[in-house]
């Protein structure tokens with residue numbers, strides 16, 4: 001039973017995650033998507049094959065995932081990659097030497113490293129803006145060679161929000177050729193749809209919420225037009241960035257429960273944020289679901305939910321941060337995010353350590369900030385755990 005739902009599908013996301021891309025296999029009418037591990041596919045005769053010739057270029061299991069994820073983001077094409085950074089790399093290869101990219105200072109450390117220290121070696125110029133929402137500054141920064149604006153919202157780890165619609169429409173009004181790309185890893189398409197807000201590309205580290213079980217490293221680039229999708233697929237194939245069939249299958253399996261997981265992450269995150277906001281050892285909580293977030297109105301307008309990520313600043317004069325993160329029972333001290341299990345980390349020394357100290361300070365980071373990926377465990381258990389560890393770390 002061939003699947004052709006992705007382009008014309010008007011179903012809701014709970015249905016799309018389950019049905020998108022599946023039923024591609026007509027051999028035995030398998031209900032779930034089979035894993036085609038074959039590296040190569042036989043031609044029927046010269047110039048004629050069944051749609052796939054070599055797994056780096058295309059694979060039925062990966063195709064199923066790509067159809068599913070394109071449908072979730074309301075895009076027309078997707079390329080699934082081996083990592084989130086591979087997805088970002090593929091998007092960057094739409095640029096050439098001499099082009100200019102604009103982004104913000106408060107982005108994932110690995111993206112910052114790629115933008116500041118790697119692609120610059122290939123002649124791409126990058127400007128990091130402290131406030132991408134400021135359209136006056138953006139206007140002054142856009143030049144004739146500006147070819148891409150890169151949005152990461154909510155930002156990692158301080159949960160600052162970029163007004164996607166405003167930045168995308170302003171950029172397009174200056175030059176419609178500029179590609180507007182958004183990293184939607186922190187929210188997933190369940191809580192935010194950048195293509196519907198004016199972006200051309202959406203990027204995910206599927207390692208996080210889309211897979212959701214901390215057992216795959218992967219990525220995806222989803223395009224608004226078939227033309228951009230073909231350019232991204234060309235880069236992915238040419239650079240050899242595509243993901244393995246097994247990893248594609250795991251993400252396809254994980255994504256089926258995305259709505260249920262996202263709701264659970266969000267419910268828990270809100271409870272933890274409220275608890276932390278009232279704790280005397282906590283100086284500030286960064287969470288999109290708290291009315292104290294300075295951009296709460298924009299959040300409610302742009303996002304379909306608040307998500308499961310929060311950060312907070314510990315009062316280091318009264319609390320020992322190392323003791324705090326080490327004495328927790330349910331929160332592993334680990335990088336990454338978006339899995340069913342709760343994780344905690346210090347961005348200063350972990351996820352954002354690849355940024356220079358100056359860049360980290362400029363992005364608003366300091367060693368007191370702790371980032372939490374709130375899992376789907378029982379919220380009361382998580383709060384008791386935080387509470388006992390905060391008591392123990394008091395100095």
Ligand SMILES: Cc1ncc(COP(=O)(O)O)c(C=O)c1O
Pocket residue numbers: 083084085086108110111152156183185186204205206207217218219336
């Ligand atoms: C927002 C964001 N984008 C991209 C990435 C990179 O993804 P990966 O680690 O799968 O390469 C990460 C990783 O943490 C991330 O948090």
